[in-house]
Each structure stands twice: as C-alpha cells, then as structure tokens.
Amino acid sequence: MESLGDLLKAWPAGQSLTEKAEGKLRELMDDPLVGKLLSKYPDLDEGLIRLNLNRVYQYVTEHHNCSNCPGLDRCPNDYEGHYTLLSCETVGAQTQLYDRKVSCRKFLARQADEAIRSRITSFYVDEHVLRKQYSSDEILTKDLMRAESVGQVLSYIHKTKEQGLQQEGLYLAGRFGTGKTFLMCYLLQELAKAGYSGVIVYMPDFVEDLKAMMHEPGKLKETVDMMKETDLLIFDDIGAENLSPWVRDHVLGAILNYRMERKPTFYTSNYELDALERHFSFTSKDGDESHKGQRLMDRISPYVEVVMVAGENKRGKK
Incomplete structure (x- = not known):
C-alpha cells in the first residue's frame, strides 16, 4: 500500500511539504472515521493526529480498502488480510496514539478452513x-x-x-x-x-x-x-x-x-x-x-x- 510519504512526494510541484501535509491533514480530519476516533478518545486532538499523520492515514486508507474488499488474494493493505486499528491512551499528562494490525473476517475464515483441512x-x-x-x-x-x-x-x-x-x-x-x-x-x-x-x-x-x-x-x-x-x-x-x-x-x-x-x-x-x-x-x-x-x-x-x-x-x- 502507498505510504503517506510516497503520496506527498508525488504531490504536484509548486507546493511546499508543509502545504502538502496540511492539505492531507484537512482531508483526514474531515473523514468520518477520524470523527469517530475523536469521539471515542476525548484526549485525542488535532495536534496528536498531526504528530501521527502517517498512522492515521494508514488507518483510514486500510479501512476504506476493507469496505471495498477485492478479496484476500488481491488485498491492497500492507499485510494481507489485516487492517490497522488505532487506540489512544493517556498516562499522566502524556497522551499516546498506538496502532496495531488486526485480522479481518476473511483472513480468520481462511485460517479456520485451513485448520480444518489440516x-x-x-x-x-x-x-x-x-x-x-x-x-x-x-x-x-x-x-x-x-x-x-x-x-x-x-x-x-x-x-x-x-x-x-x-x-x-x-x-x-x-x-x-x-x-x-x-x-x-x-x-x-x-x-x-x-x-x-x-x-x-x-x-x-x-x-x-x-x-x-x-x-x-x-x-x-x-x-x-x-x-x-x-x-x-x-x-x-x-x-x-x-x-x-x-x-x-x-x-x-x-x-x-x-x-x-x-x-x-x-x-x-x-x-x-x-x-x-x-x-x-x-x-x-x-x-x-x-x-x-x-x-x-x-x-x-x-x-x-x-x-x-x-x-x-x-x-x-x-
């Protein structure tokens, strides 16, 4: 899957890297998935999303890929049959955004089928x-x-x-x-x-x-x-x-x-x-x-x- 860095490199000439990043940040902030994430984690704000722009971009992109799944054999995500899940945790005054890979239903079904076959x-x-x-x-x-x-x-x-x-x-x-x-x-x-x-x-x-x-x-x-x-x-x-x-x-x-x-x-x-x-x-x-x-x-x-x-x-x- 194309990373945010690759996407920014391909941005039209004449725009600074900051402008590119700001434009992508605005797109992500307007995405309904990010809105749900902000509602779920009140300590998550735009500043933290800005610091984790690549993670949030991957989260949004992979979820959209899953919504239009072309099948496991053609999975466009980084890890076949997996998508990124984000969570937020606050310890003291420090808030961190974490990502992890989660198996999709089709991947789990294939694993179960392979276990039966074995x-x-x-x-x-x-x-x-x-x-x-x-x-x-x-x-x-x-x-x-x-x-x-x-x-x-x-x-x-x-x-x-x-x-x-x-x-x-x-x-x-x-x-x-x-x-x-x-x-x-x-x-x-x-x-x-x-x-x-x-x-x-x-x-x-x-x-x-x-x-x-x-x-x-x-x-x-x-x-x-x-x-x-x-x-x-x-x-x-x-x-x-x-x-x-x-x-x-x-x-x-x-x-x-x-x-x-x-x-x-x-x-x-x-x-x-x-x-x-x-x-x-x-x-x-x-x-x-x-x-x-x-x-x-x-x-x-x-x-x-x-x-x-x-x-x-x-x-x-x-």
Whole structure:
C-alpha cells in the first residue's frame, strides 16, 4: 500500500511539504472515521493526529480498502488480510496514539478452513466431494428418500460433539450413487470443525497402492500408524477392492484390531455386512477362507451402527 510519504512526494510541484501535509491533514480530519476516533478518545486532538499523520492515514486508507474488499488474494493493505486499528491512551499528562494490525473476517475464515483441512487426510477420494459445503438442512432435503439415513448421520455428529469421541462408528450400506461417500465427507468435515482428526480412504485404489508399499516398509508403517491413530477413520467403498490375504490379514486386520474399543471406524459399501463377510472370506490367491473372513468381521460388526442409505443414483447428475 502507498505510504503517506510516497503520496506527498508525488504531490504536484509548486507546493511546499508543509502545504502538502496540511492539505492531507484537512482531508483526514474531515473523514468520518477520524470523527469517530475523536469521539471515542476525548484526549485525542488535532495536534496528536498531526504528530501521527502517517498512522492515521494508514488507518483510514486500510479501512476504506476493507469496505471495498477485492478479496484476500488481491488485498491492497500492507499485510494481507489485516487492517490497522488505532487506540489512544493517556498516562499522566502524556497522551499516546498506538496502532496495531488486526485480522479481518476473511483472513480468520481462511485460517479456520485451513485448520480444518489440516486435520483431514484423504487417500484417493475426490477433493471436490470432500470440500463441498452444505448445511444440514440442505442435506436433509436433497433427497427425501434418504432422510432417515441422513438423520442417523446427523444424530451421530451431534452425539460426538456433545459426548466426545465414540467407540462405535457407522456402516453406510446401499446401492451405487446414493450419496454414502458424500455423507461420510460431511461427517468428517463437521467433526474436524470440532477438533477431531480424520482419514478417508478409497479402498479399491488404496489396496493397489498397498501392494507397491510392500517394498517401502517405512512408508507402509507411516501410513498404517496414521490410520491406527487418527480419531476418525473411513474406509470408503469397502468390498470393491481386489483383496489379497496379506492386505486382509496383516494390514486391514492390524488397523482394525488396534482401533476396536479405542476409536470409531466408518465404512461405506454396496454390500451389507453378511455379504461383506463373504467378500473377505475369498481371495484370488488362497480361495475360500471363511474363518479369516469371520475374524475380520468380528472387528467390524460389533463396532458399527448400520445405516441403510436409500435414494436415487445421483452420479452424473448436477
């Protein structure tokens, strides 16, 4: 932002510096913002404003910039997303004018949004879906066929905000495109606002990536530890992955074994629980292993509330 000194230097030739300063002082004294400042601080007078002309000029200019805000990315003030605030203090016979920088609402909102984003880690889930903002009323009315399931999700969010992190998660089952992933993204965002960390994993792509991580033990351990420790873990589209015995028994099993009775795990799936168990019981490598499928389900079924998500297929619709 242009300073008062720069402005005075650019003043038309033929006027002395005193004339320039006096002219700017008269403009500032006539500004409504300065009038409010004088009303708020009776000890503030024209003499003190004269001594602090550059501060007062910056205060007035930045407030006018904020009144016509072009957006944070084009903020014309000295410090992006901040404006100057003036205060006056009298100690004994000495009166001083002080300035400080204050964050604007847009800057604070961006900080809050960045804090929420920092609590959420996504593996292969569409960022557009993850970041989309809706109110609870919009979600309830978006598809009345799924109103009951939406009510269950909203109730869970409210309960967690009121009582703290739950041991039990949610298992959202239903046909393709009914909004199961969207509802879990909404839950994740709402609880991130309350300070909880979360990880959401799109299972088909994640399982394929895990196979590559077998040769990167450090990265594998870091990823598994993150999923163990995060407050909220969502396995999206579970049952659609091409499962191997190693992923099922040593990765997924280890994560769920650690989290059960500690932290909630959430799932979206086209399968109901009994069909998911059959999926876990068969791998292309070892064939039918029903006992291993059941063992994994023992770490899922007792720790979820099943939510059946009805509604029409919304994929491809605007």
